[in-house]
Amino acid sequence: MPDLYDVAAIGNAIVDVIAPATDAFLADNRLDKGGMMLVDAAQSAALYARMAAGVETSGGSAANTIAGLASFGGKVAFMGKVADDKLGEVFTHDMRAGGALFENAPLVGGPATAACMINVTPDGQRTMSTYLGASVALTDDDIDQAVVEAARIVYLEGYLFDAEAARRAFAKAAGFAHGAGRMIALTLSDGFVVERHRGGLMGFIETQVDLLFANETELCALFETDDFDAAAALLRPHVKLAAVTRGAAGSVIVSPQGVIAVAAEPVEKVVDTTGAGDQYAAGFMFGLSRGLPLAQCGRLASLAAAEVISHYGPRPQVSLKDFAASKGYL
Amino acid sequence: MPDLYDVAAIGNAIVDVIAPATDAFLADNRLDKGGMMLVDAAQSAALYARMAAGVETSGGSAANTIAGLASFGGKVAFMGKVADDKLGEVFTHDMRAGGALFENAPLVGGPATAACMINVTPDGQRTMSTYLGASVALTDDDIDQAVVEAARIVYLEGYLFDAEAARRAFAKAAGFAHGAGRMIALTLSDGFVVERHRGGLMGFIETQVDLLFANETELCALFETDDFDAAAALLRPHVKLAAVTRGAAGSVIVSPQGVIAVAAEPVEKVVDTTGAGDQYAAGFMFGLSRGLPLAQCGRLASLAAAEVISHYGPRPQVSLKDFAASKGYL
Numbered sequence: 001m002p003d004l005y006d007v008a009a010i011g012n013a014i015v016d017v018i019a020p021a022t023d024a025f026l027a028d029n030r031l032d033k034g035g036m037m038l039v040d041a042a043q044s045a046a047l048y049a050r051m052a053a054g055v056e057t058s059g060g061s062a063a064n065t066i067a068g069l070a071s072f073g074g075k076v077a078f079m080g081k082v083a084d085d086k087l088g089e090v091f092t093h094d095m096r097a098g099g100a101l102f103e104n105a106p107l108v109g110g111p112a113t114a115a116c117m118i119n120v121t122p123d124g125q126r127t128m129s130t131y132l133g134a135s136v137a138l139t140d141d142d143i144d145q146a147v148v149e150a151a152r153i154v155y156l157e158g159y160l161f162d163a164e165a166a167r168r169a170f171a172k173a174a175g176f177a178h179g180a181g182r183m184i185a186l187t188l189s190d191g192f193v194v195e196r197h198r199g200g201l202m203g204f205i206e207t208q209v210d211l212l213f214a215n216e217t218e219l220c221a222l223f224e225t226d227d228f229d230a231a232a233a234l235l236r237p238h239v240k241l242a243a244v245t246r247g248a249a250g251s252v253i254v255s256p257q258g259v260i261a262v263a264a265e266p267v268e269k270v271v272d273t274t275g276a277g278d279q280y281a282a283g284f285m286f287g288l289s290r291g292l293p294l295a296q297c298g299r300l301a302s303l304a305a306a307e308v309i310s311h312y313g314p315r316p317q318v319s320l321k322d323f324a325a326s327k328g329y330l
Numbered sequence: 331m332p333d334l335y336d337v338a339a340i341g342n343a344i345v346d347v348i349a350p351a352t353d354a355f356l357a358d359n360r361l362d363k364g365g366m367m368l369v370d371a372a373q374s375a376a377l378y379a380r381m382a383a384g385v386e387t388s389g390g391s392a393a394n395t396i397a398g399l400a401s402f403g404g405k406v407a408f409m410g411k412v413a414d415d416k417l418g419e420v421f422t423h424d425m426r427a428g429g430a431l432f433e434n435a436p437l438v439g440g441p442a443t444a445a446c447m448i449n450v451t452p453d454g455q456r457t458m459s460t461y462l463g464a465s466v467a468l469t470d471d472d473i474d475q476a477v478v479e480a481a482r483i484v485y486l487e488g489y490l491f492d493a494e495a496a497r498r499a500f501a502k503a504a505g506f507a508h509g510a511g512r513m514i515a516l517t518l519s520d521g522f523v524v525e526r527h528r529g530g531l532m533g534f535i536e537t538q539v540d541l542l543f544a545n546e547t548e549l550c551a552l553f554e555t556d557d558f559d560a561a562a563a564l565l566r567p568h569v570k571l572a573a574v575t576r577g578a579a580g581s582v583i584v585s586p587q588g589v590i591a592v593a594a595e596p597v598e599k600v601v602d603t604t605g606a607g608d609q610y611a612a613g614f615m616f617g618l619s620r621g622l623p624l625a626q627c628g629r630l631a632s633l634a635a636a637e638v639i640s641h642y643g644p645r646p647q648v649s650l651k652d653f654a655a656s657k658g659y660l
Binding site: 019020048049051052053054055056057058067085086087090093094095097098311312313315317 | 350379381388425641
């Protein structure tokens with residue numbers, strides 16, 4: 001198969017509602033700061049009614065990564081499920097406008113398009129409450145074999161481990177990808193996702209995953225330890241390649257050749273950390289898909305994360321290609 | 331009547347879609363840079379399909395002003411028309427979350443909630459294409475007499491001069507306001523609106539308006555001249571008080587006591603000029619409603635405009651009350 005895509009991703013198709021919040025608001029609404037919790041339609045409506053005025057923007061972890069890759073100039077495809085409603089139109093428009101292939105038919109007659117309410121505290125930390133809606137209607141029927149086989153990297157969003165049908169979709173995509181000699185990347189997404197599915201995730205990582213993305217919390221959750229260095233050492237025999245983010249402390253790339261520490265790109269003011277991990281993955285995979293050295297992949301990753309945390313919203317507001325070039329990183 | 335509100339505004343209830351664009355995109359789509367054009371549903375859909383990925387945020391000129399006043403700590407009310415759809419919910423939520431009274435029933439079975447597609451070029455200039463949808467269904471039945479009579483200032487959005495029913499609503503509101511000894515403020519909104527309704531606007535200004543907001547282009551359109559100083563001199567006999575904005579050149583306040591020049595507040599980088607005039611009006615009317623000297627009203631106006639043009643979107647992203655206090659303006 002020709003390399004039609006640098007990255008094809010499978011993830012939740014979500015529109016974000018981003019609003020400023022105080023720490024007291026998080027406490028009053030029993031929101032776990034920095035985390036992601038799932039809410040049903042009624043909880044979603046009740047929380048929205050209490051939130052501050054917000055901004056709506058297409059989100060979804062892997063979808064944000066795809067938008068970042070497109071901003072670097074990458075060729076990308078996305079698989080996920082929206083409903084045939086206004087937010088579904090918005091999500092679809094934003095994916096395609098960024099240049100991504102996105103062809104899954106919207107869900108008709110079911111739940112609404114997924115929405116994630118993101119409360120951002122003055123320290124820039126984001127706390128997410130997600131109504132999954134139509135996004136969990138993704139099944140293995142939505143996996144396009146031709147697209148998967150034509151992508152250098154197939155990127156899977158760990159959040160989807162919560163839905164059985166999506167886990168089957170992952171298995172199907174992994175089969176197609178490895179059958180075509182492609183690389184499978186996975187992001188662990190969230191510490192609670194890891195706790196809920198530790199065994200299943202570990203099995204999937206060992207048998208299917210060529211590149212693992214995680215943050216410190218998620219990696220520690222995977223190995224049930226509070227010691228980051230211990231977790232990193234435990235990870236090494238399980239994966240070929242991993243990139244683990246540590247917020248302002250930068251990230252580490254774990255590979256057969258050893259461990260590379262990558263500094264965080266300096267940011268004048270952290271406005272909203274939403275999408276930091278998603279854009280890190282975008283920069284890293286863009287570099288990897290172009291055959292760049294791992295240290296350079298890490299620099300591109302850090303740069304993309306720095307751009308996105310300097311403003312509200314989970315997707316880049318500048319051309320990451322131009323930004324990276326201006327810094328001499330590309 | 332007690333002063334329950336600092337400002338009650340009547341305007342279009344619009345949700346904005348904001349996306350980056352090139353000057354070539356404006357030319358290809360025959361968009362008049364810096365202006366506002368009206369589009370129908372089909373034109374709106376066609377333009378949206380060609381636009382870049384965007385961000386959705388509640389907008390509408392007078393509604394943005396109300397959001398700015400709320401951010402200063404003002405007590406505010408808004409009258410306008412949404413449809414009973416997703417964007418209508420978003421607009422309503424954002425108005426109420428900011429603390430504004432907004433009680434008009436959504437339109438059922440008619441056109442969708444109004445949407446304004448805003449293409450922002452790299453110089454920060456915004457070019458707007460507005461689908462008015464449900465917003466033009468506003469009639470004089472939507473004017474709440476008790477609210478108008480309890481507001482220090484009743485603020486009217488000039489864009490509504492395009493709709494006959496809304497002009498009747500303005501007349502009704504002006505009658506209530508003056509009957510209760512209140513002040514009527516009007517913004518001219520747009521040069522083409524002025525050209526379409528010059529006679530009607532002039533008559534309304536002379537008979538009803540106590541405070542006029544305009545930018546340079548609109549004021550020149552009103553008096554059919556290219557000479558700003560000539561236009562300002564022509565304006566003086568017609569209004570008690572006016573504030574005319576001139577972009578980076580600041581603004582001038584025209585009053586019976588003479589003309590006060592107000593410097594623009596410095597901005598590090600102009601990202602998106604959307605909402606600059608709206609927030610200028612917010613700062614000015616907040617000062618006026620608190621009985622502050624005109625020069626101080628102008629400083630608050632310039633500060634609010636500076637905040638909003640330093641980021642994407644037409645509404646403040648910080649507390650204008652705190653921002654003004656930090657600058658020593660309040």
